[in-house]
Amino acid sequence: MLDIKVKLKEIRDLGADNYLLTLGAPEQARLIRPGQFVMLKCAGDLDDPPLLRRPFTVFNVSRHARSGKPAGLELLIKDVGTGTRRLVRMKPGQTLYCLGPQGHGFKISSGMRNRLEMACLVAGGVGIAPLYLLARDLMEQNVKPVLFYGGSKMADLVLRDYFEKLGMDVRYATEDGSFGLRGLVTQPFADFIDRNAHRNIRVYACGPWRMMQAVDRLSAQKNLPCEVSLEARMGCSLGACLGCVVRCRDRRGEEQYLRVCQEGPVFDSRLVDWETEPV
Ligand SMILES: Cc1cc2nc3c(=O)[nH]c(=O)nc-3n(C[C@H](O)[C@H](O)[C@H](O)COP(=O)(O)OP(=O)(O)OC[C@H]3O[C@@H](n4cnc5c(N)ncnc54)[C@H](O)[C@@H]3O)c2cc1C
Ligand code: FES
Structure with missing residues (x-):
């Protein structure tokens, strides 16, 4: 560092x-x-x-x-x-x-080249930030990324040209219907994983807490692995002040608090306690 x-x-x-x-x-x-x-x-x-x-x-x-x-x-x-x-x-x-x-970013490995067919990237507003470098890396691994990008209105969907220039599949949704589908971005994502239930897909999401919670639930229903990039207010960013903790569960269901600045900001979505949003 x-x-x-x-x-x-x-x-x-x-x-x-x-x-x-x-x-x-x-x-x-x-x-x-x-x-x-x-x-x-x-x-x-x-x-x-x-x-x-x-x-x-x-x-x-x-x-x-x-x-x-x-x-x-x-x-x-x-x-x-x-x-x-x-x-x-x-x-x-x-x-x-x-x-x-x-921090720890998304898990991308050269092994994905053969195992993974597709990746669904779900972004809400400024949550698009970590997904561009991810999309590029996935494409380098021969994994096809599909981006679901939502916001309240068209003006919130910034930097669309970056993704479009990569030649990737991008689906937009706005709550006011000014661009793409009208409604929440989780709807086209849910429809997509329904239609592609037989495929080997990995999900990555960043955006408002409730959006990521919904993406986690939908992915879990289809048994798809899902990583989320979380936000929390930070003090030291060095692991000492514990200002950035999020409530999680370990694999045995035991409560644990993980630091967004150290163990995150990217987490396995199944480990996050979605009922306890960080302040
Ligand atoms: C790992 C990580 C990555 C981030 N990446 C980006 C990014 O790429 N682009 C971007 O615009 N923002 C990002 N954020 C959020 C950004 O750090 C906050 O918006 C910023 O710290 C607010 O500072 P401020 O002084 O302007 O706001 P303040 O005056 O301190 O607060 C204004 C409002 O912002 C809220 N806020 C403050 N800090 C955060 C935070 N960390 N997370 C969520 N809400 C906050 C407060 O609750 C308050 O409502 C990220 C946060 C984290 C933890
Ligand atoms: S910001 Fe201090 S422990 Fe994460």
């Missing part, structure tokens, strides 16, 4: 309070795995408020145009409060501290 003062290279306003920040961070870009995150100091100086760093998943690794070598980190950031507002108001050329890569 590296703590580096990095330069903000670019910031793109994607609409609906979403921004894509590109950080010049080649060392960290080389190390990142799908589903891992970084902790950003939302100010140029370590002494400036807010004191605590904020966690953000790495959406993509930017590359040098000529050499193709990793150059930086692309982060999708939704402006929801003090820290994120400070971040999205920074100007290209400013510097900030970036700690990472952190």
Whole structure:
């Protein structure tokens, strides 16, 4: 894990309070795995408020145009409060501290090439963040990813072009019906796994708690393995403060509390106690 003062290279306003920040961070870009995150100091100086760093998943690794070598980190950031507002108001050329890569990402192995037919990726809003690098890795393993991407309205479905350019199958759903199917994203996902019940599918999800709970339930009904990327408020991100714990059950059903920053943020969905949402 590296703590580096990095330069903000670019910031793109994607609409609906979403921004894509590109950080010049080649060392960290080389190390990142799908589903891992970084902790950003939302100010140029370590002494400036807010004191605590904020966690953000790495959406993509930017590359040098000529050499193709990793150059930086692309982060999708939704402006929801003090820290994120400070971040999205920074100007290209400013510097900030970036700690990472952190946490355990999605399980992807070269063995999947022969065993897995398909992967269903289910995203709600900014929950799309960990799924782009994952989709790319799966395609490299010859696994076909199908993305189910939902939001309240069309403007919430940011960065669609990234996935469409990969040539992958993408199904959209919006609650107001402004794009794709009208309703919750879990509906097209449920229909899909119903129609493909005989296939060897693995499920990956990130989004609002209730969405992930529904994805876990639907996957369990079809006996499909499912991984979820969880969010919790973080203090230290180093495993010490226990501020980020989620209530889980081990394989024997015994209660246990796992730290999102250390054991996560990606968990086997069957282990999560979905009745106890982290505060
Ligand atoms: C592992 C991980 C990866 C994340 N990846 C992304 C990402 O790629 N893009 C992105 O936009 N956001 C991501 N988040 C959420 C992001 O960290 C929070 O939105 C951010 O910390 C809010 O900081 P703030 O100072 O702007 O908000 P605050 O002013 O502290 O709070 C504003 C609101 O945001 C809520 N909030 C604060 N922290 C979190 C949190 N950690 N999770 C959920 N809600 C929170 C508060 O309850 C409050 O309602 C991730 C969180 C985790 C734990
Ligand atoms: S944030 Fe401190 S233990 Fe996870």
